[in-house]
Amino acid sequence: MSELADCRPEVIVVGAGAAGAAAAFHLARLGREVLLLDAAAFPRSKPCGGGMAASVQRWFPFDLRPAVDTVVERVRFTWALQDPVLAELPGEAPFWIVRRSRLDAFLAEQGVAAGVDFQPSTEVRSLRPVAGGWRVEVQGPDGTPQGLQARAVVVADGSGSRLAGPLGLGPRRPRFASTVSVELEGEVSDPAAARFDFGLVRQGFCWAFPRQGGYSIGLGTFVGRDPVAAEAVLTRLLPSLGFAPGAGVRSAGQLRLWDGHHALHGDGVVLAGDAASLCDPFLAEGLRPALLSGCQAAFAIDRWLGGEAGALAAYSATMRREWGESMAWGRRMAQVFYRVPRVGYQLGIKRPTAPRRIAQILSGEMGYGDIAQRVIRRLLLRNG
Template identity: 75%
Template sequence: MSTLAGCRPEVVVIGSGAAGAAAAYHLARLGHEVLVLERATFPRTKPCGGGMAASVQRWFPFDLRPAVDTVIERVRFTWALEDPVLAELPGEAPFWIVRRSRLDAFLIEQARCVGARLACGMVVEGLEPSATGWLLAVREPGGVEVSLETRGVVLADGSGSSLAAPLGLGPRQPRFAATVSVELEGPVQDPAAARFDFGLVRHGFCWAFPRKGGYSIGLGSFVGREGLVDDDAVLAQLLPTLGFAPEAGVRTRGRLRLWDGHHPLHGPGLLVAGDAASLCDPFLAEGLRPALLSGCEAAAALDRWLAGDPEALAAYSTRMRQVWGDSMAWGRRIAQVFYRLPRVGYQLGIKRPTAPRRIAQILSGEMGYGDIAQRVIKRLLLQRS
C-alpha cells in the first residue's frame, strides 16, 4: 500500500541532508506544508569531515550545539607531516566538528517539530512540469511507484544528484574532487586541535578532525581528474602519527561536487541547494556552511515566490552568487595555482603569520577569497617565475 497516496504537499524537498533539512525547517516554520523525500533511512551515516563554522548559528533560532561533538581551538598545519605550524584560532571565529549522522538527524527533527513531514526510502526517479507546478515520479519502499504533485521543489539530493543537471540547474558537467573518508575510533591526542597536511596528497591535502571517541579523516585531490594517488600509502604515513595502525579505520571513497562557475540555481517553482548545486569550496573543501546557507536562502526565496513574488526564485540565484559564488570564483583560482605549486604555497601562504587568522575568517564568513586572492596569486606566480 502506498504511503504517499493522495498526498499533495505545497513543497517537496528532495533530500534530508544539511541543505534539505534547513530548507524544510524554515519553510515549515513559515507555515508551508512540506514533505521531505529521503532515499535512505534514519539513523544513517554520511562520509564527511564534519567541520563547520560556528557562525552558521545565526541562520537558526534554535541552538545547534546539541549536535556539536568538538570545539576546535587550534589548527596544526604540516608539509608531509613535517615543518609544522601551530595556530590558535581567534576567539571570535570558532570552528565546530559534527558527525553528519547526528547533525542531519537533529536538523530534520527540528523541521518535523514545526510541521514538516519526512518520508524515508523514497527514490525520486523523475520530475516533470505540470499545470499546477511539478509532477514527481517516486518509487516507494517495496517498489511501489506513485506520482506526486506539488507547487514547489527544493532539490537537495547531494553530490550524486542526477536530477539537477537535466533540469538546467548548476553546471551541465559538474567537477568533482576525489576523496577518501576514514572514521577512526580510539584515543584523541589533542581534542581541541584540527590537523591539515599539504604534502602527502598530490594536488590536494588531508585533514584530521577530532571528535568524541576518535577522528574523522579525509583526503582530497582538487586539481585535475586523475583522482587520488595511492591513498593507502598516504594513510599508512598519516595514521601512525595519530597513534593508529596504518590499516586502521573504516574507509569510504567518494567525490565532492566542487563549485565550478556561476550557473542558474532556479527554474519555475524549482531551486537547487547544497552539494547538488555544486557549492563545495574548491580550495578548502568546505561543504557544510554553503549547504546550510543555501537551504536557508532557498526557503526564504520559495516562501516569497509562493506568496506571489515572480522574481523571488531568480533572486535566489543572484543572492547565492553574491554571498558565495563570487568568493568561490577567487577560491578556485587560488586552488589552481596553490595545488600545482603546493610546496611554494605552503611556504609563502600557510606559513605566513597572518594565514591562520585569514583561513578562520574565510571559514566563518567574515572574509571572502576575493579579499586575499590577488595578493596570494601574485605571490605564488612571482615565486614560480
C-alpha cells in the same frame, strides 16, 4: 506509501542532508506545507569530516549545539607531516566538528517539530513540470512507485545528484574532487586540534578532525582528474596519529565542486547544497554553503509562492553574491596553490597572518576575494 498518496504539499524537498533539511525547516516555519523525502533510512551516516564554522548558528532560531561533537580551538598545519604551524583560533570564530548522522537527523527533527512531513527511505526517481507545479515520481520503502505533485521543488540530492542535470541547472559538466574518508576509533592526542597536511596528497590535502572517541580523516584532490592515492598517504598519516596504517574503514567518493556562476533556479524549482555545485574548490567546505543555500532557497520559495515572480531568480543572484563571488577567487587560488603546493605552503600557510585569515574565511567573516589577489601574485612571482 498510502499516507503519501493523500498528501498535497506545496513544496517537495528532495534530500534530507544539510541543505534539504535546512530548507524544509524554514519553509515549515514560514507556514508552508512541506514534504521532505530522502532515499536513505534515517539517521544515516555520511562520509564527511563534519568541520563547520559556528557562525552558521545565525541562520537558525534553535540551538545547534546538541548536534555538535567537538569544539576545535586550534589548527595544526604541516607539510608532509613536517614543518608544523600551530594556530590558535580566535575565540570569536570557533569551529565545530559535527557527526553527519547526528546533524542531519537533528535538523530533520527540528523540521518535523515545525510541521514538516518527513519520509525517509523514499527515493525520488524523476521530476517533471506539469500544469500548476511538478510531478514527482517516488519509490518508497515497499518498492511501489508512486506519483506526487507539488507547486515547487527544492532539489538537494547531494554530490551524486541525478536530478540537477536533466533540469538544465547548475554546471553542464560538474567538476568533482576525488575523496577518501576514514573513520578511526581510538585515542585522540589533542581533542581540540584539527590537523591539515598539504604535502602528503598530490594536488590536494588531507585532514584529521578530532571527534568523541576517534578521528574523521579525509583526503581530497582538487585539481586534475586522478583519483587520490589513498593507501600511500594513509600509510604515513595514520601512524603519525598513533594508529596502524590499515586502521579504520575507508570510503571513496566524489565531491561536486563550485565551478562557475550558474542559474540555480527554474520555474518553481531550485537547487541547493552539493546538488547546486557549491562546495569550496580550495578547502572542500560544503556544509556552510549547503545550510546557507537551504535557508535562502526556503525564503525564496516562500516569496515565490506568495506571488513574487522574481523571487527564484533573486535566489540565484543571492547565492552568487553571498557565496559564488568568493568561490570564483577560491577556484583561482586552488588552481595556483595545488600546482605549486610546496611554495604555497611556505608563502601562504606559513605566513604569520595566514591561520587567522583561514579561520576568518571558514567563518564567513572574510571571502577569498579579500585575500586572493595578493596570495596569487605572491605565488606566481615566486614560481615564475
